[in-house]
Amino acid sequence: MDMETLRVEGRALIDRNCFMTLGTANADGEPWASPVYYVADGYTTFYWISSPEATQVRNIAARPQVGIVVFNSQQAPGSDEAVYMSATACELTGDELDRGLQIYLDKAPFSRGPEVFRPSGRYRAYRATVTEHFMLCPQASSEPCPEHGRVSDHRMAVSL
Template identity: 80%
Template sequence: MDTGKLEVTGRAIIDANRFMTLGTADSDGRPWVSPVFYVADGYSTFYWISSPEATQVRNIAVRPEVGIVVFDSQQEPGSDEAVYMAATACELTGAELDRGLEVYLSAAPFGRGPEAFRPPGQYRAYRATVTEHSMLCPQASSEPCPVHGRVSDHRVAVFL
């Protein structure tokens, strides 16, 4: 299967959107999903700002593996265009914090400087580093996929 078209579409989806759905789990595996405003640095590094008291942040502290979906919520039903990602997330500190805030504040619509996102401020900067990108197989329909043999929707790895 030629994934080139999917990869172009995946990059366009990430470029055109500003909210991602961030899926986390607590230490017992209970899931939590949150929409967060993101700024991407390429297609494998995503930055956002959250309160250190937010559920997703507390979950990341004990279980840094996260799931991310970026999609256009205004798309027509059935178009199925989304980028699914597995990633590792963390709070930024030191030089990583400086770099993350430089990227984030260059594109985020906030009138605050970097000092607002350092202790003792009420928000912190976070990063998700993607370990895998995938998209729905374009062959997924009521007919079996000639490549994967499945009838139901299924994902294929893409390299963004």
């Protein structure tokens, strides 16, 4: 499988899903994984809504570096349909909040207005900006990978 095929598969996976696993860590490095509903703006910007008291939000305030996985949870074992991402996350404020809410509310199945996501409301809007995308190398894990020299499953950087 060539890089262009991986790129197409990665984009399609992000396009047809709406939940991502968001991996965060607190100031002490203790990990936390959260499934969150997302709206993607392209393949490098992801928006979601959370309570400001949520563990992942408190973790992002202390350590903005996050990991993200979007995957097909209905796939057969060994199918490897996943996009792994390194990103930086933040709460949206000011003009960024207005733009983020416009993108999110245009696609999300919510009937609430944007006021519920502003500082006086119950929820906040967040954004993750992807710095790197990865997918599993398509080489069978039982054979040495000629490009990467590994026998086990391993990730390779892709540009989506």
